Amino acid sequence: MEEILSKLYRMTAFGGFSFEVVLMWFIAFVLLYLGIRKKYEPLLLVPIAFGVLLANFPGGGMGIVPAENIALEGHRYKNLFEIASEYGIMNYLYYSLIKTGFLPPIIFMGVGALTDFGPMLRNLKLALFGAAAQIGIFTVLIVSLLLGFNLNEAASLGIIGGADGPTAIYTTIKLAPHLLGPIAIAAYSYMALVPVIIPFVANLLMTKKEFKINMRQMDKLYPPKHKIKNLKVVKIIFPIVLGCVSAIFVPSSVPLLGMLLFGNLIKEIGTSTLRLSEAATGPIMNTATIFLGLTVGATMTADVFLSPKTLGIVVGGFIAFAISIAGGILAVKVYNLFAKKKINPLIGATGLSAVPMASRVANEIALKHDSNNHILQYCMASNISGVIGSAVAAGVLISLLS
Amino acid sequence: MEEILSKLYRMTAFGGFSFEVVLMWFIAFVLLYLGIRKKYEPLLLVPIAFGVLLANFPGGGMGIVPAENIALEGHRYKNLFEIASEYGIMNYLYYSLIKTGFLPPIIFMGVGALTDFGPMLRNLKLALFGAAAQIGIFTVLIVSLLLGFNLNEAASLGIIGGADGPTAIYTTIKLAPHLLGPIAIAAYSYMALVPVIIPFVANLLMTKKEFKINMRQMDKLYPPKHKIKNLKVVKIIFPIVLGCVSAIFVPSSVPLLGMLLFGNLIKEIGTSTLRLSEAATGPIMNTATIFLGLTVGATMTADVFLSPKTLGIVVGGFIAFAISIAGGILAVKVYNLFAKKKINPLIGATGLSAVPMASRVANEIALKHDSNNHILQYCMASNISGVIGSAVAAGVLISLLS
Amino acid sequence: MEEILSKLYRMTAFGGFSFEVVLMWFIAFVLLYLGIRKKYEPLLLVPIAFGVLLANFPGGGMGIVPAENIALEGHRYKNLFEIASEYGIMNYLYYSLIKTGFLPPIIFMGVGALTDFGPMLRNLKLALFGAAAQIGIFTVLIVSLLLGFNLNEAASLGIIGGADGPTAIYTTIKLAPHLLGPIAIAAYSYMALVPVIIPFVANLLMTKKEFKINMRQMDKLYPPKHKIKNLKVVKIIFPIVLGCVSAIFVPSSVPLLGMLLFGNLIKEIGTSTLRLSEAATGPIMNTATIFLGLTVGATMTADVFLSPKTLGIVVGGFIAFAISIAGGILAVKVYNLFAKKKINPLIGATGLSAVPMASRVANEIALKHDSNNHILQYCMASNISGVIGSAVAAGVLISLLS
Amino acid sequence: MQPLNEAILIMAVGMITVFFILFLIVLIGDLIIRLSNKYLPEEAVAVKAKKTGTSSDNTMKAIEAAIDVITNGRGKVTNIKKI
Amino acid sequence: MQPLNEAILIMAVGMITVFFILFLIVLIGDLIIRLSNKYLPEEAVAVKAKKTGTSSDNTMKAIEAAIDVITNGRGKVTNIKKI
Amino acid sequence: MQPLNEAILIMAVGMITVFFILFLIVLIGDLIIRLSNKYLPEEAVAVKAKKTGTSSDNTMKAIEAAIDVITNGRGKVTNIKKI
Numbered sequence A, B, C: 001m002e003e004i005l006s007k008l009y010r011m012t013a014f015g016g017f018s019f020e021v022v023l024m025w026f027i028a029f030v031l032l033y034l035g036i037r038k039k040y041e042p043l044l045l046v047p048i049a050f051g052v053l054l055a056n057f058p059g060g061g062m063g064i065v066p067a068e069n070i071a072l073e074g075h076r077y078k079n080l081f082e083i084a085s086e087y088g089i090m091n092y093l094y095y096s097l098i099k100t101g102f103l104p105p106i107i108f109m110g111v112g113a114l115t116d117f118g119p120m121l122r123n124l125k126l127a128l129f130g131a132a133a134q135i136g137i138f139t140v141l142i143v144s145l146l147l148g149f150n151l152n153e154a155a156s157l158g159i160i161g162g163a164d165g166p167t168a169i170y171t172t173i174k175l176a177p178h179l180l181g182p183i184a185i186a187a188y189s190y191m192a193l194v195p196v197i198i199p200f201v202a203n204l205l206m207t208k209k210e211f212k213i214n215m216r217q218m219d220k221l222y223p224p225k226h227k228i229k230n231l232k233v234v235k236i237i238f239p240i241v242l243g244c245v246s247a248i249f250v251p252s253s254v255p256l257l258g259m260l261l262f263g264n265l266i267k268e269i270g271t272s273t274l275r276l277s278e279a280a281t282g283p284i285m286n287t288a289t290i291f292l293g294l295t296v297g298a299t300m301t302a303d304v305f306l307s308p309k310t311l312g313i314v315v316g317g318f319i320a321f322a323i324s325i326a327g328g329i330l331a332v333k334v335y336n337l338f339a340k341k342k343i344n345p346l347i348g349a350t351g352l353s354a355v356p357m358a359s360r361v362a363n364e365i366a367l368k369h370d371s372n373n374h375i376l377q378y379c380m381a382s383n384i385s386g387v388i389g390s391a392v393a394a395g396v397l398i399s400l401l402s
Numbered sequence D, E, F: 001m002q003p004l005n006e007a008i009l010i011m012a013v014g015m016i017t018v019f020f021i022l023f024l025i026v027l028i029g030d031l032i033i034r035l036s037n038k039y040l041p042e043e044a045v046a047v048k049a050k051k052t053g054t055s056s057d058n059t060m061k062a063i064e065a066a067i068d069v070i071t072n073g074r075g076k077v078t079n080i081k082k083i
């Protein structure tokens, strides 16, 4: 009888319990609440949160082990079969799909196949504000360096300001994989908080008059020079050329941008590659999302997550977002000083990326100030270019630091 | 000319022929017949049977090699690339997807996303009979130990009585992988034979009066205390809490139960995670089923399969099923001795699991005895809890024996 | 400032530029043009072309490294995790999905699930011309040996004449992986050029009278002996038996033919395995196509592709196609010398395979000569048997040479 | 320990655990139902979802009919997502 | 053996095998057809399937005919789900 | 180099690169548009595509409008297949 009880006890997780573990459950519940009830990017936050939960049951063997555990001597590593045997399926998934940098480009392929470069092509100039809105990345890099993060960690923290989930995850995998969990959560949470952060920053920096700048009226006053006569051809050539240009200048951005543009190309070609683009946006992307979420969540074991650095990431990520938005807005304001054809600074704010929510939020703000001021299509131009901007920034960081 | 003939001969499979190989083909044909014509779980039996066929052509290189072949010295193993190069794609699939324990939890995720805990939540008490109906697992464990199986083999044999394919496969991978083929076949075959086994056991153990116990009348006589006012919320919270509880007490059941409950959660959340649950029940589960079936079939090479143990598994598996059903029925009968609100013992029989066929069979039996006695919803309660029950039992076995 | 510029420069790809690299881009653009505008097998040529592009940006790390780079001493290899870490995701995909020989059989499973053996079963005798039309494979093997290719290379080159993409790729992986890129491109390009090549060869070898041989009239004059009463049963039994026969005589064709026939079986069984056949033809096949295309394209780095051998492959592949078509036509002509019931030699031409385009082309040619001469169904018989024929030929080559 | 003894011990541990877990599920399920009945009895969202739910069959037919008329049968709804 | 000799040998082995296999396919296909015609000309299951088939087949055909008429052949039912 | 100096250097390199690439995109996008306007202004294929496009666009709008009315905006067509 005693034996039964002792076996029973040893089988349970009670031996490994601690305050930290229970705290992690609480964090998982909060994330689940945000994802399910508040609908903060549920497609990622729910799997991440469940991954956190699974990882934090002592004895469940679902938590990701540190990379040291799989290193052997002489730059060699345990093989995937050994990882699965020793550390279970979650580590198998993590080390085959995530640590190899595989899933973020795969998700980017799907994102590309869902992206329409049309609005950007129709308002090419606005794409430049997608560059300005990357300033948060580098500012926070410097700030967090001063706060005690090392360079690689600081770069991963800064990339949260790119407001793009797969980019943030890919960069962190390459530069500071031990911070993957909190950075992914910060990135997706703040993307979900865009409807709060953009109005907050915009109200700080913009005047009432600026909120009312009407892009369509401007287009009437100063009509664009040439219209696109054959949009389909342009849309097919554009991703190919864009891929070449970015690959020549920032080769390290190829895994991300190349897959994004490949996805876009097979979508724009149309029916003859429809099977491929449907696969990229459907089963491939959804499957990738499930496993990305669960494994990223599973990196957050109590001992890794509960460190002062996590707090730094939460605060730093928010600052990066805010500065990126501010950068976009200020760039438009500077532009407006010199140009006759004014631009609504909200279009700078959407340079952040967080497609398409940022555009929708900016459009709503504009409509609140003037119910005729539809700026969605203009916002989408800088919004999409913000995705490219942060992927390029990620390429630079990886190239200079890894 | 002679040279041509000799090359021709050496190319063929004739050199490796034997009576055993031909017998394996015959077994494959029988399984194909059962799957295609008799519709015994065709989604699994057809791929398994085809895998048996492919594995038993000498020279085809599609049979699974024993684990010794991939072991190196010092607890190290050949890597997956080496396995593919040396032993071909079927071993590549087997050692990357099955031996790692990967596919059964993945299929459980899909099962979870197809499961509705509603009937169980509406009749929670009936869930207890899903525990009673696991007795076959442990009884057959003891019996087969006496018949000469070792402890790990006996546990894998017993788990057939859990009447749940992925659970049986997962447990066998962990405890006795050399028995994987016959155990998988026994599990799926007997699940397909549930329409025969349940009536057989029920007729042995139940009286006419018991067959006619009408659950709806009982509900009218003794109405349940409280109804569920907000089913959606309950259904979302339930898998989360259930996951935590089972993970705390039986951490080794987390890979199976955790994925099951994750699948269920993304289904119950609804539209905002629809992409994920559709992926889990569609492409992911179907792809997993194809590769699980083919590779499990391919483990059954003549020398592995044609052993007295296989016969023991076939017999033992049947006994395990029968005892599990009997356990469920008897548990209800004991309950009825003490309770005023009687329960139809058929609801105990479905505690076996084999969802949802067991419930349908039990419902038909009840209707045959009283055409107004619809017990399907009640059966589903114990039926679903039987899935949890056998996953917990599997966790206990793995935790105590591996 | 100088430091910034130097960092900027070192980050770009300029250091690795060369005439060869730019030439590869040009080749990629031509392939994209063929795939997108000329619609030459866009499902494969577009991913291949994009793979070529990605692979040829110095510093992008997307080009496939030679197999020597992953070999260690003593017949051991780097593991997949190490390959991903050192050489990036494209090599990870290539060495896990292609070099293991995994994807071609997977695509064949989908092809099987899309194939209808009905036309072949209705005109079984025509299947023999699917054998005659494999002569191009072996002729070009000899020719290219004389031109300086070694035996394994010559066999891979010859298999282009099988006019079947996955077969050509699978054979090349096994025999001469360094030629994978150009052989895959030649195979798919010539399959796209079938509407040009078949009329060209047919006009050379066929008389006006032969073009007008009307198969339906022949069927009326000499009606077939027995009709199929129960097509469904025949269609289910056929792939099973065919699988056994080919596996016994050419075991090395099992990975290809076995998967083809498994795919066909789960399709013919119908509703009870519909989930599986839908998965095989949908998400599995499309995903496999994307990754096959990208990685095959990525093998074509400048130094591998720009060699005289590539030119030999381009020329040899064309000859192989032409000879295969001629072989089919001539076999029919010889048959017609002896038989009363004449056969239209175009049906020999489609023995090449390139399903179903060859059949459509042949049908159109026949209709041009006689607008009542519908031969599509007859062409499909030899057309499908041509797929089996080249898979068998591939099995012979692999068995004798690897 | 002898295998048979161990097997019996496993049986005891196993059946106790299975019963204990499913007993806990009954308790906890009951608790969740009670708490949700008390604190989240019928929230706005749930009500809405239910309503669109029941009417969805009729709606579906109406949509199909409408499309048939408008497109002269050339269009067909293969997929309708609720938003 | 010299490569050229081996190549010719391969050609012989290869073409013989390909012809042999496809010849076997013809024979075996013929055999399957004969046997199925004799022993399973129109079996119970098939009949049953056909019958349940027929009712849904008829429905299906009716639907398809209707759509064909309406759409002048341009529409096609790709998927009907029972609800 | 001290980390801080390097960080500032990274910022410079990074922002220059990002601006440079997006500037190039503006230029090249403009160039593609001009060239396509000049050399491929409205090719046969494109015209065709556009025409079926516009007609189906109208149909689509009609369908959507109908559905909107019927479902009070709760339903949305996500997928219509033409054959």
Ligand code: NA
Binding pocket: A161, A162, A163, A164, A351, A352, A353, A354, A386, A387, A388, A389, A390, A391
């Ligand atoms: Na961005």
Ligand code: NA
Binding pocket: B161, B162, B163, B164, B351, B352, B353, B354, B386, B387, B389, B390, B391
């Ligand atoms: Na069970």
Ligand code: NA
Binding pocket: C161, C162, C163, C164, C351, C352, C353, C354, C386, C387, C389, C390, C391
């Ligand atoms: Na062929």
